[in-house]
Amino acid sequence: MMDERMRFVIRLKDGESMAGLCREFGISRKTGYKILDRYEECGLEGLTDRARRPHRYANSLPQQLESAIVAAKREKPHWGARKIRERLLRRLPHEVKVPACSTIHVILDRHGLVTRPKRSRTRAEGTPLSGGLSPNALWCTDYKGEFKLGNSKYCYPLTVTDHASRYLLLCEAMQSNQEHFAFTAFERSFKERGLP
Known part of the structure; x- marks a missing residue:
């Protein structure tokens, strides 16, 4: 590579003209x-390959x-970067x-x-079901997934089952899964079957 540069120079x-030589050597002007x-x-030293790494690094x-920064942290282990910076501003010359x-x-x-706090992992435990051991003691309710009807509107099937007997007490097609629609279905079910 140095030989090519030497011939060029x-x-x-x-x-010879710069433009013609650059065209011949396949380089830009x-x-x-x-x-x-x-x-x-x-001189000839300038034609050798140079290292491509930066001359200085931004955070060096x-x-x-x-x-001094490391010593300040070891002296005051509970201090963070902000307090150490304030200490350096006070102690070091202004230059x-x-x-x-x-x-x-x-x-x-x-x-x-730098010590990072240990994150406590909280796992979802769910809520334990109360003991619905006898029929009509505990009801379970759920929307069983929406599906699209022929008129391009969605249907939301609301189900209510008895926990002990797994008997299906209610299965009603709802136009929305908003709670006020469910309340009317629950009220109707309570009137028909009584409270659990």
Whole structure:
């Protein structure tokens, strides 16, 4: 690759046009000018491949500042990034740029000094059914899934069963699953069969 760049620069110095050479070498004119500028700045050293990694990283801090952040956390383990930042602002000279809370938090996390609270997992247990051991002691009710009718409206079947005998007390087609429609069906059922 360096040989190609060297030939490019030599032919350019011999007086060939930039546009023609760039076309021949299959590079843009911007890249051609960049190769020429690097040669004029650094000589042959400028024609070697350069590392593609960034020259500096956004969150990299001076080692002394990172050490001060870690030391402050070890001194006061219950402090978070915000309090550590306030402490650094008070203690360090004004010329030193104190990093943001988020950067301090990243540093603390990198050093394993951030403790995350354990989340307690709550499992759904449901409600235990009361003992409906005899008939008509406990009724169970449910909508059994809607389906579309021929007139493009939905039907919501409401069912009421006796818990002990599993006897179907009510199965009624409802136009909606809103509670006021169910109340009228329950009232009718209570009048016919009595209260559970």
